[in-house]
Amino acid sequence: MSVITEGTKLPSGTLHESNPGNQIQTSTLFSTGTHIIFGVPGAFTPGCHKTHLPGYIQDYAKYTKKGVSSISCVSVNDAFVMAAWGESVGAEGKVRMLADPTGAWLREMGLVFDATPLLGNERAKRFSLVVEDGVVKKVNVEEDNTGLTCSLSNVLFDQL
Secondary structure, eight states, X not given: OOOOOTTOBOOOOEEEESEEEEEEEHHHHTSSSEEEEEEOSOTTOHHIIIIIHHHXXXXXXXHHHTTXXXXXXXXXXXXXXXXXXXXXXXXXXXXXEEEOTTOHHHHHTTOEEEOHHHHSSEEEOSEEEEEXXXXXXXXXXXXXXXXXXXXXXXXXXXXX
């Protein structure tokens, strides 16, 4: 499937936050306002843990001053792992840690890749999106699926 494009309505899906029972509907969460969504191949993996997520946490105040309603990190992981990862880096109140345990929502947007040799299954491509009122306004996907260039917080911030 091809990657979601700018001007496309964000697909509906169900994500989990903190535990599998706390299901979040993307059609509700991202329907009004400006939202940043970024995807990572895996919680606690080096690039995700040391660079990608911390950048968005550090830049939270800058984003809110620009009128951003929420920042969400999405990964093909379970909700417990995402919650523990968020707690370990101080994401609470800044970046929502959302799990797409089967990758269904990310797959619908063409944002998964086969990471079986390294991580055991399909995982999220490293990406960042700007969504306004449920419509994708900006798409950045790392060319090799895992790099740390176009999807970083400082790059996306400059695109707002």
